[in-house]
Amino acid sequence: MNIFLNNLNKEMIITKSFSPDFLEIKEKDLTMDSLVKIDSRVYITNGYLIIDLTAKTEYKMHCSICNKLTSQPLEAKILLNIPTKKIDNSIYSYKNDLRNALLLNIPNFVECEKNCPNRKHIKKFLKKEEKASYPFKILKKGGKNGST
Numbered sequence: 001m002n003i004f005l006n007n008l009n010k011e012m013i014i015t016k017s018f019s020p021d022f023l024e025i026k027e028k029d030l031t032m033d034s035l036v037k038i039d040s041r042v043y044i045t046n047g048y049l050i051i052d053l054t055a056k057t058e059y060k061m062h063c064s065i066c067n068k069l070t071s072q073p074l075e076a077k078i079l080l081n082i083p084t085k086k087i088d089n090s091i092y093s094y095k096n097d098l099r100n101a102l103l104l105n106i107p108n109f110v111e112c113e114k115n116c117p118n119r120k121h122i123k124k125f126l127k128k129e130e131k132a133s134y135p136f137k138i139l140k141k142g143g144k145n146g147s148t
């Protein structure tokens with residue numbers, strides 16, 4: 001994930017796949033074992049290194065409704081402008097930028113099949129709850145004395 005400025009005479013299109021190890025996932029309920037595929041455009045303009053990158057991979061988490069392990073696509077886009085003066089030894093590594101961008105796009109909860117089939121059981125339960133509280137709404141509406 002190193003960009004060597006000295007080799008960057010013109011715009012470069014860089015397409016690569018990385019092992020997900022660099023993500024250093026330590027969460028109990030998050031697995032990332034698919035390759036991270038990147039597609040990027042890298043160039044220098046007016047003293048800035050520009051990295052325009054799209055990364056695609058997958059992550060696995062347990063469905064928050066039924067607990068089934070579910071695999072979800074993950075995509076992150078990065079646009080970096082780094083002053084070349086600030087780049088030590090003319091080598092820039094976008095590893096941390098890529099890692100942060102990917103991890104930020106992982107939600108805290110997932111549902112299998114985007115909408116867990118077991119959710120309907122929960123909905124039924126919620127409807128019952130609503131009915132149970134209905135009499136209170138009637139009382140409020142019908143109250144003659146205490147308007148507002």
Ligand SMILES: [Zn+2]
Pocket residue numbers: 063064065066067068111112116117118
């Ligand atoms: Zn589910």
